[in-house]
Amino acid sequence: MTSNSEQLAVQERVALPTETMTIMMGPVHPAMHGTVRVVVTVDGERIVHADVQVGYLHRGFEKECESVTWGQVFPYTDRLNYVSPILNNVGYAMAVEKLLDLEVPERAEYIRVISGELSRIGDHLTCIAAIAMEMGAFSIFLYCVRARDIVYDRLEELTGARVTHAFCRVGGVKDDIPEGWLEKVRGGFDEITGVIDDIDGLLTKNRIFLDRTQGVGVVSMADAISSGFTGPVGRASGIDYDVRKDHAYGVYDRLDFDVPVMDAGDTFCRYYVRMEEVRQSLRIIDQAIDQIEPGPVKAEGAHRVVLPTKNETYNTIEGMIRHFKLVVDGIQVPEGEAYTYVEGGNGELGFYCVSDGSGVPVKVRCRPPCFIVTGQLGNMLVGHTLADVVPIFGSLNMIGGECDR
Numbered sequence: 001m002t003s004n005s006e007q008l009a010v011q012e013r014v015a016l017p018t019e020t021m022t023i024m025m026g027p028v029h030p031a032m033h034g035t036v037r038v039v040v041t042v043d044g045e046r047i048v049h050a051d052v053q054v055g056y057l058h059r060g061f062e063k064e065c066e067s068v069t070w071g072q073v074f075p076y077t078d079r080l081n082y083v084s085p086i087l088n089n090v091g092y093a094m095a096v097e098k099l100l101d102l103e104v105p106e107r108a109e110y111i112r113v114i115s116g117e118l119s120r121i122g123d124h125l126t127c128i129a130a131i132a133m134e135m136g137a138f139s140i141f142l143y144c145v146r147a148r149d150i151v152y153d154r155l156e157e158l159t160g161a162r163v164t165h166a167f168c169r170v171g172g173v174k175d176d177i178p179e180g181w182l183e184k185v186r187g188g189f190d191e192i193t194g195v196i197d198d199i200d201g202l203l204t205k206n207r208i209f210l211d212r213t214q215g216v217g218v219v220s221m222a223d224a225i226s227s228g229f230t231g232p233v234g235r236a237s238g239i240d241y242d243v244r245k246d247h248a249y250g251v252y253d254r255l256d257f258d259v260p261v262m263d264a265g266d267t268f269c270r271y272y273v274r275m276e277e278v279r280q281s282l283r284i285i286d287q288a289i290d291q292i293e294p295g296p297v298k299a300e301g302a303h304r305v306v307l308p309t310k311n312e313t314y315n316t317i318e319g320m321i322r323h324f325k326l327v328v329d330g331i332q333v334p335e336g337e338a339y340t341y342v343e344g345g346n347g348e349l350g351f352y353c354v355s356d357g358s359g360v361p362v363k364v365r366c367r368p369p370c371f372i373v374t375g376q377l378g379n380m381l382v383g384h385t386l387a388d389v390v391p392i393f394g395s396l397n398m399i400g401g402e403c404d405r
Contacts, residue, residue, distance in 0.1 A: 018043070020042060021042050023040050023041075023386075033393060034398060034399065035400055036374070036403070037054075038052050038377070038389065039053065045387075047386065048382065050379075050382060052374060052377045054403050057401065059080075060405075062363070066364075069329070070333055070360070071330060073092060073364060074089055075164070075166040078165060080366060082164055084116075084120055086115045086118075086119040087116050087123075087343075088349065088402075089165070090112050090168055091342040091350070091351050092353075093170055094340040096333060098340055099334060099336055100333060103299065105295055107295040107297055110292040111177060111292075113251055113252065114285050115167065118154060120281050121281050122148050122151040123346075124345065125151070125278065127274055127397040128140070128144055128199065129143075129145060131391060131394040132199075132203060135208075140202060147195035147196075154181070157181060157184070158181060169298065170305055172297045172298035173298070175297065176297045186289055196279060200275060209268075212267075213391055215266055216266055216391060219237050220237065220265055221237050221239060223237075224239055225239060227372065227373075227375070227376050229372060229373055229376075230372070231343070231345070231346045231369050232270055232277060232346065232347070232397070233270055233346070236262050236269035242259040243341055243343035247341070249340075249342060251291070255288065257280045259280075260276035261273070271395060304332060308323050329359045330360060333358075334357060335355055336355055337352070337355070338352070338353055339353075341367065345399075346399070348367065351367070352367070353365075366402075370396075370403040371402070371403045377392070380392055
């Protein structure tokens with residue numbers, strides 16, 4: 001039996017006034033992917049309100065494009081999503097090619113698919129690594145980086161750059177693939193698959209990981225659709241939509257692959273959809289390697305669009321003049337506007353281009369999937385604890401350059 005004094009002490013503690021606290025997370029914070037600020041109001045450890053603020057990176061991609069030629073935009077697209085840059089290259093190139101009504105050679109399309117899917121694998125491995133590491137699973141991070149290095153090695157051999165690859169060109173790609181490169185790409189499949197299997201065994205049925213991710217940051221299908229979610233985040237909420245399947249571009253209509261879809265819409269589903277997409281990307285690359293045929297990698301006969309070879313530039317007056325005009329004045333893109341979209345690492349990645357007939361764009365507008373999903377982060381955090389901010393935000397895979405463009 002408790003004494004009267006103990007009962008009074010309990011009543012006094014219950015009656016003590018409480019108030020919420022506002023905490024600033026970011027824009028420079030270990031849990032913030034990139035320069036994002038989240039102002040959270042907490043009642044104890046429970047989040048009652050979250051205000052997500054982007055814009056601290058000051059990327060300025062869309063404005064930068066208005067002062068360079070059409071070809072000089074490519075290195076800017078790399079930095080939109082620096083984890084899967086070739087996918088950005090392809091999306092932008094397709095928009096300009098649509099304005100030019102230009103046909104891309106088949107071999108170049110296959111090279112775009114193979115290199116793009118390698119980029120997608122690197123993107124997903126980076127996201128999985130971040131989700132796991134931020135919850136203390138450091139070994140998973142090391143496994144993912146080991147597999148990602150295989151991807152980076154192949155892309156470096158192809159493009160000459162390890163991280164940001166200005167490899168695509170209007171009308172095709174910069175260069176043909178190196179000799180023996182396709183065999184090297186296929187040679188890395190077993191190790192990448194082995195890493196995914198190891199992560200699957202370590203995380204997917206791990207009780208701690210499940211407790212931290214299942215039922216956390218849930219987005220229903222209805223909310224995902226109304227918010228415009230696409231990509232792995234949308235598919236984790238049950239939206240069976242993939243641009244490669246539903247609006248096939250390049251040579252994706254010739255390739256057989258599945259679109260992983262789950263329906264719980266939580267952090268765990270967003271993690272596992274990416275795991276399965278790595279396997280599907282390997283499947284796509286394997287088929288593309290089997291199907292690719294010899295041929296040109298740049299549009300033939302498009303002398304007003306495609307740069308001449310170095311041999312032509314250095315040894316003929318026509319090649320030198322053509323090179324000079326394309327570099328200094330840029331491609332003279334017909335007046336008009338065009339929108340194209342591809343399946344980026346985080347969903348539907350669109351580019352809207354406007355031309356006035358000159359060599360410099362009037363407007364290059366980007367539809368970034370990261371920005372769409374990050375806009376709903378505040379709603380996803382409400383009701384959860386401060387510790388849940390890390391896995392929820394990590395599962396969205398927000399890339400600063402793409403979000404703050």
